[in-house]
Each structure stands twice: as C-alpha cells, then as structure tokens.
Amino acid sequence: MIPSEAETAIARRVAAAREPLLVQGAGTKSGILRPVQAALVITTTGLTGITLYAPKELIISARAGTPLHEIERPLAEHGQHLIAEPPDLSTLLGTGANLQTLGGVVATNLSGPRRVAWGAMRDHVMGIRAVTGRGEVIHSGGRVLKNVTGLDLCKLLTGSHGTLGIITEITLKVLPAPEAAGTIVIPGLDAGKAVEALSAALGSPYGVSGATWLPAEAAALLPDQIAPGRSLTLIRIEDFTASVLYRTEKLRGELGFPGVEILTDAASRTLWRAVRDVRVLPMADGDGVWRVSVRPSSGSAVLRAVAGASGYLDWGGGLVWFAGPPTGATHRAIETAARSAGGTWTLMRGPDSLRNAVNVVPPEAAPLAAITRRVKGAMDPRGILNPGRIYAGL
Amino acid sequence: MITLPDPKTDVMARRDAVIAGLRAAVADEEGVIADPISLKPYETDGLSAYRQMPLAVALPETTEEVAAIMRFCHANGVRVVPRGAGTSLSGGALPMADAVVVGLMRMNQILDINYPDRCATVQAGVTNIGITNAVSDAGFFYAPDPSSQLACMIGGNVNMNSGGAHCLKYGVTANNLLGLKIVTVDGEILDIGGEHLDAAGYDWLGLLTGSEGQLALVTEITVRILRSPEGARAMLAGFSSNEIAGACVDSIISSGIIPVALEFMDRPAIHACEAFAHAGYPLDAEAMLIIEVEGSVAEQDDLLARLTAICEQHHPISMKVSQSAEESLAIWKGRKGAFGAIGRISPDYLCMDGVIPTSKLPDVLRRIQEMSDSYGLKVANIFHAGDGNLHPLIMFDANDPSSFHRAETFGADILKLCVEVGGCLTGEHGVGVEKRDLMPFQFAEHELEQQRRIKSAFDPDWLLNPSKVFPLRDPLALPRAA
Numbered sequence: 001m002i003p004s005e006a007e008t009a010i011a012r013r014v015a016a017a018r019e020p021l022l023v024q025g026a027g028t029k030s031g032i033l034r035p036v037q038a039a040l041v042i043t044t045t046g047l048t049g050i051t052l053y054a055p056k057e058l059i060i061s062a063r064a065g066t067p068l069h070e071i072e073r074p075l076a077e078h079g080q081h082l083i084a085e086p087p088d089l090s091t092l093l094g095t096g097a098n099l100q101t102l103g104g105v106v107a108t109n110l111s112g113p114r115r116v117a118w119g120a121m122r123d124h125v126m127g128i129r130a131v132t133g134r135g136e137v138i139h140s141g142g143r144v145l146k147n148v149t150g151l152d153l154c155k156l157l158t159g160s161h162g163t164l165g166i167i168t169e170i171t172l173k174v175l176p177a178p179e180a181a182g183t184i185v186i187p188g189l190d191a192g193k194a195v196e197a198l199s200a201a202l203g204s205p206y207g208v209s210g211a212t213w214l215p216a217e218a219a220a221l222l223p224d225q226i227a228p229g230r231s232l233t234l235i236r237i238e239d240f241t242a243s244v245l246y247r248t249e250k251l252r253g254e255l256g257f258p259g260v261e262i263l264t265d266a267a268s269r270t271l272w273r274a275v276r277d278v279r280v281l282p283m284a285d286g287d288g289v290w291r292v293s294v295r296p297s298s299g300s301a302v303l304r305a306v307a308g309a310s311g312y313l314d315w316g317g318g319l320v321w322f323a324g325p326p327t328g329a330t331h332r333a334i335e336t337a338a339r340s341a342g343g344t345w346t347l348m349r350g351p352d353s354l355r356n357a358v359n360v361v362p363p364e365a366a367p368l369a370a371i372t373r374r375v376k377g378a379m380d381p382r383g384i385l386n387p388g389r390i391y392a393g394l
Numbered sequence: 395m396i397t398l399p400d401p402k403t404d405v406m407a408r409r410d411a412v413i414a415g416l417r418a419a420v421a422d423e424e425g426v427i428a429d430p431i432s433l434k435p436y437e438t439d440g441l442s443a444y445r446q447m448p449l450a451v452a453l454p455e456t457t458e459e460v461a462a463i464m465r466f467c468h469a470n471g472v473r474v475v476p477r478g479a480g481t482s483l484s485g486g487a488l489p490m491a492d493a494v495v496v497g498l499m500r501m502n503q504i505l506d507i508n509y510p511d512r513c514a515t516v517q518a519g520v521t522n523i524g525i526t527n528a529v530s531d532a533g534f535f536y537a538p539d540p541s542s543q544l545a546c547m548i549g550g551n552v553n554m555n556s557g558g559a560h561c562l563k564y565g566v567t568a569n570n571l572l573g574l575k576i577v578t579v580d581g582e583i584l585d586i587g588g589e590h591l592d593a594a595g596y597d598w599l600g601l602l603t604g605s606e607g608q609l610a611l612v613t614e615i616t617v618r619i620l621r622s623p624e625g626a627r628a629m630l631a632g633f634s635s636n637e638i639a640g641a642c643v644d645s646i647i648s649s650g651i652i653p654v655a656l657e658f659m660d661r662p663a664i665h666a667c668e669a670f671a672h673a674g675y676p677l678d679a680e681a682m683l684i685i686e687v688e689g690s691v692a693e694q695d696d697l698l699a700r701l702t703a704i705c706e707q708h709h710p711i712s713m714k715v716s717q718s719a720e721e722s723l724a725i726w727k728g729r730k731g732a733f734g735a736i737g738r739i740s741p742d743y744l745c746m747d748g749v750i751p752t753s754k755l756p757d758v759l760r761r762i763q764e765m766s767d768s769y770g771l772k773v774a775n776i777f778h779a780g781d782g783n784l785h786p787l788i789m790f791d792a793n794d795p796s797s798f799h800r801a802e803t804f805g806a807d808i809l810k811l812c813v814e815v816g817g818c819l820t821g822e823h824g825v826g827v828e829k830r831d832l833m834p835f836q837f838a839e840h841e842l843e844q845q846r847r848i849k850s851a852f853d854p855d856w857l858l859n860p861s862k863v864f865p866l867r868d869p870l871a872l873p874r875a876a
Contacts (some may be wrong), residue, residue, distance in 0.1 A: 056644040057782070079650055095619065120592050122600060123569045138841045144749040145781035146566065148555045148604045149829075149836055150863065151845045155600025156566070157866045164596075176650040205533070205624045241648075243693050262655045295589035318511075318590055344594045355615050360632035361594035367582035372596060374851035378844070390595065 004063065006046040007129070007168045013042060013134025014166065020387045022143045023162035025065055025101030029108050031093050033161060033360045035352050036386050044103050045089065045262075047168055052114040052143060053333060055080060059126065059143050061171040064103025071102055081177035084121045085112030087276045092289060093349060103167045109159030112276035113210040113236070116202065116315040118175075122158040125206035127171035130157055133164075133380025143171050161394075162386040178209075178238035182248040183263040183271060185234055186255070187227035189213070192299035194233040197255055200295060201235045206247040210236030210272055211316040213300075218280045218312040218351065223270050226261065236272055241265075265338060282310040283323030288350035290334050292320040294343030305337035306330070326350040331358045338362075395802070396444065396485075396827045398861050401492035409449055412472055416452045416494065419462035420748040421659055426502070427451040436477070436495050440542070441828055443798060448475065448489030455500045456611040457575055457583055463496055465581030473860045474579075476607040478519065478550030478601075481542040483745050484826025486554060486606055498549050501613060504528050513572055513589050515616045518549025522556075525617060534619040540771055540822065541733065549612050555604030557822035559603055559729075562780030563654045563688075563744065564620070568603040573616035576602065579631035579853045600768055601848070606824050607859035609852040623688035626654060628722040629698055631705040632679030632712040636660060637756040639681035642708040643751070643779045646685065649704055651697060651779065655686040657729055660759060662774035663736075663787070670735030673728030676712040683779065684729055687723070732776055732787070740772065740789030742798075745807065746805045747823035748812030752782045758815060762808055769804045771797070783821035784812065810835050825863045833865055 014021065022038035024030055026045055047063035054060075055078040062071050068086065075081055086105045090097040106128075111120040127141035130153075140153035157165050186197060193214035201208045212234040214222070219232040226232060237247045248262050263271065274280055281288065290309075294302050299317030309324030324330040331347070331354065338345040339362070339382065347360040364372055369391075376383070376394055388394065405412065416426045427433055428450050438445045449472075452459045463691060467474050473493040480487050489495050499515035504524070508514065509532055512733050516525060522543040525536040539558035540546055544555070552574065564570070573587035587599045602609055633639040639658060647651065659667065659675075659682045667677040675682060683705075687697040698715050705713055717721040728735070738741050750758050759775060763828040766773045772789045786808055790801035809819045819829045833842060846864055849856070 007669060039872050054751065054753065056647050058647065059751075109597070111592070119565060120570050121595055122592075123565060132844060136844070138844050139837075140841075142816070142818050142836075144751060144817050146557055146561060146749050146778070146783045147818045148566075148822060149819045150825065150833065150842075151608070151848055152555070152568070152600055152604050153845070153848070155597045155603075156848070158600070159592075159597050166776070176647075177650060179650065196510075199512075203509060203512060203534075203621050205621050207623075240696070242696065243689065246690065246693070248699065293590040293592055293594075295508070295513075297508075297510045299530055305617075311537075340590045341590075343590045344588075346594045364595060365584060367578060367580075368584050368586075368598070371578070371598075371852060374854075375596065375848060378847035378851045 004047060007131065010042060010166055010168065011131045011135045014131050014133065015383050020384050023166050023216050025104035026111050028090060028093060028095040028097040028100045029104050031336045032108060033347060033390055034355050034388050034392065036389050042166060042318050044101065044166065044168065050074065050284070051169065053188050058145060058173060058174050059171060061127070061143060061169060062102050063072040063169050064101060064167045066099050066102050067098065068102055068105055068212060069098050075174055076177070080174045083114065083118050083124050083173065083175050085276055086110050086121055087112045087278060089278060092278045092281065097117040102170055106158050106170050107160065107162050107167055111155065113212060113272060113314055116211055116318065117207070117209045122155055125154045125158050125216040126173050127212065128154045128157050129169040130165035131178055133382060133385050134203040141171065142224040146174055161389045163389050164376065164385065166385065168179045179269040180241040180265045181234050181236060181238045181272065182245045183234055183268040184248055184252050185226055185232055185261045185263060187230040187232055187258045187259060189231060189233045191303055191313065194231065195296060195300045195313065197233055197257070198235065199317040200255060201251060204251055206237055206251045207239060208235055208362060209238045210234065212315040214228055214280055215312060217282045221280045221282065224273055225266060235269060278321060280312060281321050281323050288326030288330060288354060289302070289322040291348050292322065292334060292338045292343055294318060294320065294338060294341040298341035302337045302341050306333045326354050328354065328357060335359065372390045396447065396831065397866065398490060398865055401490060402471070405449070405492040410553045412470065412494065413450050415466040415470065416450060416463060420452055420454055420459050422455065425455065434495070434796065436489060437482040439485060439487040441483055441488070441826065443792070444485050444488050444827060446489050446491060447862065448493055448495045449491065451495045451497055453497045453500050455721045457577060460496065460613050461579045461581040461583050461612055464577050464579060464702040467494060467857065468580045471855065473857050475859055476553065476611050478547035479521070479545045481546040481550065482554065482826055483747065483823045484820065484828040486824050486862060488825040491861065496611060497570050498613065499547065505614065509534070511589055511863065512619055513616050514619050515614060516548055518613050518615065519547050521547055522546050522551055529619050529846050533622050534621050536617055536619055537570050538567045541730070548615050548617070552603055552612050552615055553607050554824040557783065559655045559657060559778060561778065563652050568600060570618045571599055571603060572618060573614065574599060574602060574612050575614035576610040576612050578610050579858055587593045587616065605722065606826065606863050608863055609847050609858065611738040624687045624690045625694060626686055627694045627698060627716050628683050628684055628686040628725045629701060629713070629715040630682055630725050631710040632676030632682045633708065634680055634711050635680045636759045638708050639683055640755045642683060642705055645704045645707065646701065651700060653685050654688050655684065656780035657684040658777035658779040659729065660775040662772065663732060663776050666739055666774055667728035667732050670738055671728040671731045673724050674714065675728055679711055679843060684725055736774055736787045736789065742790050742792040744788045744801050744805050745789070746786045746788065746808055746811045747820050748784050748817055749821040750784055750812050750815050750817035752779060758784065758811060761811055765804055765807055769800045771801055771804055782817065806832060829863055830863060831865055
C-alpha cells in the first residue's frame, strides 16, 4: 500500500475543508440511506489501479476508485474471485451498470448470495488506507491474511458509508473460484416450507453457497423461466465439477421433494447473477426498497407481515428484500416486522422526503448511540464527512 | 523487559473499600478473592514470564453482576483486567497491582442452541471446545480451533480474535460471530448484533472482536455453528528444503483446491514432535507439510490424488496419504502436540506469532536460523502456510535471566522481520503486553493516536485492561475521543 498523489490531494482538501463534504466513489450508491447535504464533493474516482495482486498469496490490493469489474477481470484470469460476490445494484438504484468502485462496495459492505456461507465483504478486507476527517492518512491491517495487530479499523471503516474516513486503498482476501456451480430448483413451495428446506440444505454437509426463495412474481423476473407461475426455492452448490454433481444429487435425495430440477453450470451462473444483482425484486417505478436481515427462520413471517410490499428471501431466509410504496406506513410496517424478529433494516431506495423522515437503519440504544457519537468524533472531529448519511445529525 | 506504570496509590490505599464494593456487586461470597494465596493463580497467564498480583479478583456469574462491578469500578476509578481461562500467550490477562481482575470462568453456560438458524448463544466462560462438544451430536461444530481450545474460553477468543489451524477455509473468530452482549466501562449492558447477519450501522461486532479488552467486557456471544463435512483426511509430505516446501504450497494454492488446513513444520519442529508423538514424521526432511481435505470418501480420494500429484512435482523425499480417520489423527497428533513436544526439549520457550506473505517464508526462515545462531538459542518453526501465520518457538532457560532476555530480544527481532517483509506483529495471539512496545514498528504515531482515540471513545478514563496494546505514555491516559 503506497501513497499516491491523488490520495495526498484528498487529504489536503479534507484538512482544509470548512464545510461538509459528500464522499463518494462513482456515486452509484448515493441513493442508499439518507441524503447528504454538502457543499463540496470528494470523489475517489481519481484513485484507480490494482497496486498488488499476489494470486499465490490470495491477496489483491487496489485503489478505492478502481471500477469493480477491473478487479474481477484479472481475478477471473487467474481462476480466482471475490469471495462475498458483491452485487451490482444498478438496476435497483437506477444507475449505469459496471460503474461501481471497489471503495463503494467496501464502504457499503454489500455482499451477494454467497455471503450466507462464505462471509461478507467486511470479512475479507485485510487492509485499508483511509483519509480521516482530520485529513490524516492512516492504514489498518495489511497485505496478509491474518492480522490482529491493534484495533480493527478495517471493520470499522467497512460499511461506514464514508462517514468515518475516505477509503483510498483496499486489500482483499480472494479465493480460487469454484470450477462449477449447480442449482437445485424446487418449484411451488410457500415461503415457510421453503425456509425449512433452505435451512436443511444449509445445515447439510454439502457446502451450500446460495439459498434463496423467489415467489412466482419474482421468479418471473429471472432471465430464464423455469416453472412459470410457481415459486422457486433455489439451492446452489459450487465446487469441482464432480463434487457439484455428487452433492446436488445427494442433497436432492435427502430433501425429498418431487419435481425437483438441477440446473447446469451455465444456467446456474446466469440465475445467481440475477439474484446477486437483485434483478428479481418485483418493483414499480418510484417504489421504496428495503433490505432486512433477520434470523433465517423468521424470514417468511417477516415477509408475510408487510402488507402491500413485494419481496423475496435470500441467505436461507435471513435476508428479506422488500419493494413497496415509498411511504412512512410501509417503512413502519417493515421496521416493526424486522424489530419483532430481532433483526435489522436498511432503506436502500426512496424519495428524499422518506429518506429524511425515517430511521433508515435501526436507532441505537442510548448508551451505544453515545459511543457512536464519540467514535464519529474520534474519526471526524468536525463532522464533515458525509454528515447525516446514516443517522440524522451525525 | 516490559515496563508497567506505577499503580494508582489512592486506589491501593482504598483496597478494603474496593473489596467491599466488589462484594456488594457479586452475590456469591466466594465470588470475590482478596487473600494473597487465593490470588496467586491470577498473577499471570500463558505468558508466564510476567507476573503481577492483582488488587483483587471478582468472579461474577451473571451479566448483571459484571455490570454492577463495572459501575463500582468506574465510579471509583479502579482499573479492570478481564480474564477468561488465562491462556493468553501475549500477556493479555496480566494484572496490575491496582487493578481488579474480572474472571468470567463462572459464566460457563450454553444459553441457546438454534440449529435451524445455525447459531448458538453462550456465556463468555464456555470453552472453545465446549461449544463444539455441545453441538457435535447433531453433526455441527464451531470452526475456529486455537491450539488451546480445550482450555481457552470463547470470551477470550472474541477479545483476541483467535484463529487456529483451519482458518484458511473457515476464517477466524471475527468471521464466525453474529452477536455479543457487552458491558461498557460504566456498567451499561448492550446487545451488539443478534442472530442475524450484517447488522446495519457501524460494525461494532467487528471492532470489538480482537480489541483485547480495551473497549468493553464481553459476557455473552452468539456464534455461527456449521455442519461438519462428511469426512476429512490428511496427508503429509516431507521435502529436502524449506524453499521446495514453500514452492509446493504455492502450487497447491494455485491449483484451485482450498485445503481445510495447510501446516508447515521445519526440521527442528518435525524432530521435536516426532520424538514426542511418534507420528511417523520424516526425520530426514528439512520441511514437512500437513494437508487436510474434506468431503465424501470419493471426494477426499480425488482431492488427495490431485494433491499427491502436485507434491510429486516438487520431489518430496517422503509422502504419506492417510487411509482412514485414525491415520489422519496420527498425522495431526504430532502437530497438535507441538507445544508439549517443545516443552520436553526445553522447559521454557516463547511461542511467537508473526504473519508474513507466504512467498517470503524461505527467506524468513533462513534469517530466523541466522538469528538463532547469533543469539545461541534454538528455535523450531510451525507455520499456518495457507494464511502466512508463523509460530517460531524460541527455547530458553528461565533460570538464566540472560537467556530469557536474549529470547525476548530474539522474538522481537523476528516480529520486526515479519513487518519488514510486509507482514504483521501478530496473527492470532494479540498484542497484549508482549508486543505492546513493538507497535511503532507497524504503525506511525498518528495511526496509534487514532486507535487510542477509538479506545477513548469507549473508555474515556482508560480503566479497561490498562498498559496493553498501546505503547505507554506519560501520563497514561491522555487522548480524548474528540
């Protein structure tokens, strides 16, 4: 990890700033959470390029503004991949495809279906460089796979939406990409039965790396139609080809549902890309979009509890995507459902009026909120980095 | 030698009042220890070269008791040292003369096992192996497996972000947690996360994990439990040089196989372990790999055949593929008994814990051998080759103060070397007191200052686990959160 001119320039600008700064990469995710009122924009798009790729050490480092696809390409050439399978939410967020940056994905800690088995983006961030609100460049972690030296600011900065520091360079753990993928498709289950099946699959010894339930209207949005008019319960296994064949057959037998289909490698990849990118969420123009994370066994109840919204389940039932009228009433219903299941929610999309009016993430208990304010103050004492992005007034 | 700051004389003078305050906070009369003989076991941890009697020990049985202790200590300016099983190899639980040790070993209950959601909630004093034992009948396990897993407690694992031999596939503690119950320095009880993934807001779970007791006390933990694979089997391969074994590791990683474990031992480690465990290790090898794979028997056969072919390209001088679970156990027996094995050769040793880019291994081992010669101390190296975590075991004689001093300096030199080649000071043991004064080799002063400010945001008066992690300054507790 090495300083670059652009990083130094960002640090100088932050140090000199007298007004709030909108911190972003390509800006494709600025519709998530609350809007930021800022006089100036600081973008990391000038910070590009892979700075280290050591395939044999399972490590890749790149500057934060590097488009994600420019990182995925050399990884694929070496038979490796980003473990957390980060989504491209351009359909959902109405932005151009393939624009998002590595920094944006890390700053929002977005992970795809594989997260249920292999961890989130935050689990694979081994090192970070960032400009703090003081305009100082700090690093945390490094370029090795195991590191407990000092407080883990990598995890603090990952998912902090640019409010604690401007991430300038990131080192990720990567892994060999599996040779093949296969998908068990069970048509026609209701959400409750589906979650039971997904739970059985994730609790099996076969290394399930995707566990999703799509109601019929969501399944209709898949690129290839499988069982029109019916819900689909989808279970993915990724491994060497022979293992995928063995494991999907074995698991299909153990689950014991009739009418089950197993998708090939190519069909699986197309399907899971659509699921990853949330292109299967039935939504109308102008709908609000929410992401709720709960214990998987309560996913179907949470989905049912919100009248007037459509949705589907990922992560074995633990991730509920909702689209619905962008109103306080929908938001409150989702909040109540998430809360009753002991879970968490994120407002992913909505008009500014809604984004400004509601708790876009759960409010914290008072003593924790006090810690949050002090940690924000420790990283950004003047409160100039993306003020109000996560919590109003912070 | 590590220096500790002077104890707070006012707290020392109020010792009786502090003990009375602790007794009011803990229901069980035996839950507060004040007499010197009973305090003795708490004077040190796994880094037994350092000893310091604490002011008192409190052994709470509930989170509420922990909160009451913290409210009292906070109100009275008393420092607190959290302790699990006391197995820290970095002195993470070393007391101070003016500090109360809060031992969480009585909080040893498994509170909930939830198979449909693949998680378990346990108190901080449950042992690491205790979690796996509680779920193994149902075919599940808790993945991180530090060498001390029979004794070490999950609360300590969380505080040190412990690893183990199987991290390459399953990750370290931080990757296997869902939620925590913590007690803040002023005695507030807070829930972090829960039974779900990726709580919104800042990643407190990630920040607290590995924070070495600097930010809060952890009393309950919700961990992910995983279904055990159908089976696992190991193989070993001996090579005529560290370089060749290192090249073989590269080839394995490049092959697309993710072994569940990939362990490297150098010649002194092989000899020590073989003499101890009679595991059939190749005594003529300079370096040896233990490679473990998982899956059905047919999948194991396939993976082991691929690995055998890879190893053969590097001309091993011996190779043994286990044919059964029993043979795998025998292969692991030597590696798992490594600490005992070294202990038989040398009554005293320091177990170091650096991390290096795996490509630097041959070079680093050569330089460690040069240091070994110049310090006149033997060293054996065990290496988690998949993730670059190097454990040099430096042998010394504790009865000879100069020998101990040389061992410490030797260890520090190794860790500085790890940083120099692009690695870090500690991969899984934590900084503790042991590596505290080496922190400036890895972090610039303004970076340490930034970490100190985070510490201050949680613990403004610096009462939690004092004199660890951050190099001492005078006065001890200056930085403010904002």
